[in-house]
Amino acid sequence: MEPNKAAGSLLSLPGAIIIAAAIIAIAIIWTQQRPSSAPAGSAQPQPSLPQVNMAPVTAADHIFGNPSAPIKIVEYSDPSCPFCKMFNSTMESVMAQYGPSGKVAWVYRQFPLDAPDANGNVLHPLAGTQAQAFECAASLGGNAAFWKYEHAWFDAFPTDGAGESSSLDSGQMDQAAAAAGLDKQAFDACVASGSFKGKIDAEYAGGVNAGVTGTPYIVIVTPSGSKIALAGAQSYATMKTSIDTLLSAASSTAQ
Numbered sequence: 001m002e003p004n005k006a007a008g009s010l011l012s013l014p015g016a017i018i019i020a021a022a023i024i025a026i027a028i029i030w031t032q033q034r035p036s037s038a039p040a041g042s043a044q045p046q047p048s049l050p051q052v053n054m055a056p057v058t059a060a061d062h063i064f065g066n067p068s069a070p071i072k073i074v075e076y077s078d079p080s081c082p083f084c085k086m087f088n089s090t091m092e093s094v095m096a097q098y099g100p101s102g103k104v105a106w107v108y109r110q111f112p113l114d115a116p117d118a119n120g121n122v123l124h125p126l127a128g129t130q131a132q133a134f135e136c137a138a139s140l141g142g143n144a145a146f147w148k149y150e151h152a153w154f155d156a157f158p159t160d161g162a163g164e165s166s167s168l169d170s171g172q173m174d175q176a177a178a179a180a181g182l183d184k185q186a187f188d189a190c191v192a193s194g195s196f197k198g199k200i201d202a203e204y205a206g207g208v209n210a211g212v213t214g215t216p217y218i219v220i221v222t223p224s225g226s227k228i229a230l231a232g233a234q235s236y237a238t239m240k241t242s243i244d245t246l247l248s249a250a251s252s253t254a255q
Helices: 005-011 013-032 082-098 127-156 166-179 184-193 197-209 236-254
Strands: 062-065 071-077 104-110 217-221 227-231
Touching: 062 082, 062 127, 071 082, 071 236, 082 104, 082 127, 082 236, 104 127, 104 197, 127 166, 127 184, 127 197, 166 184, 217 236, 227 236
Parallel strands: 071 104
Antiparallel strands: 062 104, 071 217, 217 227
């Protein structure tokens, strides 16, 4: 997770076990909150889920998979973040497993870390322009082109690429645009225009409001609409345990 590189420890087995246990506990709480058939006045107070103040997923989002999926995984991501590259592989595996059945949708939101911190340091100076390129891919080629671009970008992005030069960055953007089938001239003009800065800034502000402090930052929207926040590049094992637990809880409440 950027900017706190120590968050990479969340990929370890103990970290995965702790997070998975927390998800199971939350699923149990959620199951206990379903309407009871007990006589009026006999219900016992139930614990509540921690609140995540995140804007709801809408058709304006970049959504991979079934927009009506019972579980939506919202990722706040920075195109320059090496931990986002790690988590991208995890999410591609998640979608290969759960996407075809329509059980999980992946939602991408922008959180470029290109603003100066309190000391005037900029973690990822090219991230804002890179995020513009993602939005241009969607503008020129629709949702399918956005996800082709996203895949091509993270597939080629070097794990130590946060400090790469603007010339290398431009070449990689053009390579990803070609992979997405975009017209180079129109793509380059769109990126240069900066026309999506307002949209990116709004998603960034929404992320801050949701508690994002670094990337990747994941919010799992459960079948009941509850939101569970996870910080850092979670492993596939953690994500699978989380998804299976929540799907099982949803099945039990429906019975």
